[in-house]
Amino acid sequence: MAKVTFDEERCKGCGLCETVCPKQIIALSKEKINLKGYHPAVITDQEKCIACAFCATMCPDTVITVEK
Template identity: 60%
Template sequence: MARIIVDEKVCKGCSMCIHACPKKIIALAKDRLNAKGYHPAELTDEAACVGCAACATMCPDSAITVER
């Protein structure tokens, strides 16, 4: 099973990963902010992740890694 890991210290909540995800299973956290004041991205359905890495490829800050 694949999953993504978002480095919340680096994520600036730009939403590029959300738009790149073909499964539409990434969202910005609504209930928390990182140290920089941004809502970080988070995986909403780990079971649906196929590990395509589109999100990691699109991330301008390299805040996403994919585990397979």
């Protein structure tokens, strides 16, 4: 099963991953704030992930690990 994990403390909340996700299942968290003070990206519906790794490819901060 496809699985995406975010190293939330590395995230700067730029949202570039959100823009490239074909399934639109990534969003910046409205509740969480990391140590850097950013709203980190989170996955909203893991089930729909197809492990395309577009998000990880676009992420400038190597926040994302993708497994299948």
